[in-house]
Amino acid sequence: MAGYENGAEQPSCPELELPELLLTDAIRELHSEIENQWDSLRLSAFQTAAGRALWKHVVNDPLADILAGETYLRRLHEKMKNDHMSNAREVSGVILAVRTLWFDSKIEAGIASFRNGETQVVLLGAGMDARAYRLSCLKDSEVFEVDFNDVLQVKTTLIEEAWEHKYSQLIVKSVTRVAADIREEDWLEKLKQSGYKPERNTVWVLEGILYYLSPSHAMKVLNVIADICDHTNTVLLADFMNKSSTMLSNSSFQFYSDWPDHLLPSLGFSNVKLSQIGDPDANFGLINDDPLNLFNKLRSLPRTLQINPEDGTPCRRLYLVQASSSPIQVLL
Numbered sequence: 294m295a296g297y298e299n300g301a302e303q304p305s306c307p308e309l310e311l312p313e314l315l316l317t318d319a320i321r322e323l324h325s326e327i328e329n330q331w332d333s334l335r336l337s338a339f340q341t342a343a344g345r346a347l348w349k350h351v352v353n354d355p356l357a358d359i360l361a362g363e364t365y366l367r368r369l370h371e372k373m374k375n376d377h378m379s380n381a382r383e384v385s386g387v388i389l390a391v392r393t394l395w396f397d398s399k400i401e402a403g404i405a406s407f408r409n410g411e412t413q414v415v416l417l418g419a420g421m422d423a424r425a426y427r428l429s430c431l432k433d434s435e436v437f438e439v440d441f442n443d444v445l446q447v448k449t450t451l452i453e454e455a456w457e458h459k460y461s462q463l464i465v466k467s468v469t470r471v472a473a474d475i476r477e478e479d480w481l482e483k484l485k486q487s488g489y490k491p492e493r494n495t496v497w498v499l500e501g502i503l504y505y506l507s508p509s510h511a512m513k514v515l516n517v518i519a520d521i522c523d524h525t526n527t528v529l530l531a532d533f534m535n536k537s538s539t540m541l542s543n544s545s546f547q548f549y550s551d552w553p554d555h556l557l558p559s560l561g562f563s564n565v566k567l568s569q570i571g572d573p574d575a576n577f578g579l580i581n582d583d584p585l586n587l588f589n590k591l592r593s594l595p596r597t598l599q600i601n602p603e604d605g606t607p608c609r610r611l612y613l614v615q616a617s618s619s620p621i622q623v624l625l
């Protein structure tokens with residue numbers, strides 16, 4: 294059977310080419326210090342950046358290599374090479390590529406839906422997200438990146454280095470980094486103190502973050518956002534794992550929802566739409582229609598199933614969910 298089955302025209306895995314800047318002593322030392330000292334929660338930011346870097350034929354992210362660092366790039370590249378050699382149907386990183394493109398397209402649609410007024414985009418658990426430097430649809434938006442202080446400091450240092458070497462330029466009206474732990478009560482206050490305005494049109498981006506939180510913290514964050522929605526036009530974009538996805542051994546995933554499309558309306562969001570990897574709006578030519586492709590198999594099974602009855606494998610799903618809300622209209 295022809296090898297590469299997830300749809301992308303890639304007969305073989307391209308060699309890994311590292312940008313010169315990544316090989317300088319300063320950047321190497323910074324990355325190696327982080328890798329030795331940080332916990333897996335913070336380090337997850339480098340894994341997702343590596344995914345964007347190695348799927349650069351579909352994801353435009355010129356900063357991703359620098360932000361990810363050599364170790365994570367080599368690690369993912371090795372996996373992708375093995376997948377190519379074994380003619381795997383799903384190549385490592387494809388979920389990240391689809392997820393990134395889905396969020397990109399929904400952020401653009403969300404901003405367009407506001408029609409007028411100034412817009413804000415808030416990235417919770419922003420990690421090494423470089424949308425402020427790569428998405429032209431954000432050119433008139435104020436972007437807020439919320440993450441732990443040490444993560445944001447390293448990101449700033451890496452971006453300044455990239456800036457000096459002309460790897461990047463800011464696209465957005467402004468980008469503000471907000472050091473906050475979203476498990477704490479004060480994160481919204483910190484966001485406001487940094488210039489976020491609750492009454493302004495806002496796109497909330499919760500990409501790769503909710504399942505790292507405990508159920509009570511995740512619900513608290515969603516409720517905080519839902520409460521603000523009463524005051525303004527809001528678009529919420531988030532990915533949710535189902536229960537089986539959080540049951541991997543050694544998993545640090547906590548929060549899951551098998552029915553985020555029921556959960557969000559119960560919190561006050563409307564126009565909720567759920568997509569799975571491979572659906573028409575979550576495909577991007579990366580998942581072909583081979584019924585044996587893992588994502589197609591999952592899409593064909595009822596969502597109530599946690600175990601595939603045909604082969605006994607867990608149905609691990611990632612749901613991509615959009616919702617919106619408008620200010621409450623008081624009818625007199």
Ligand SMILES: C[S@@+](CC[C@H](N)C(=O)[O-])C[C@H]1O[C@@H](n2cnc3c(N)ncnc32)[C@H](O)[C@@H]1O
Nearest residue numbers: 335337338341418419420440474475476500501
């Ligand atoms: C998997 S990464 C995703 C980063 C980015 N959204 C992306 O998709 O590339 C998760 C990020 O969430 C951040 N994070 C996890 N728990 C957090 C918390 N309680 N408060 C703030 N940030 C958190 C981590 O530091 C990390 O940068």
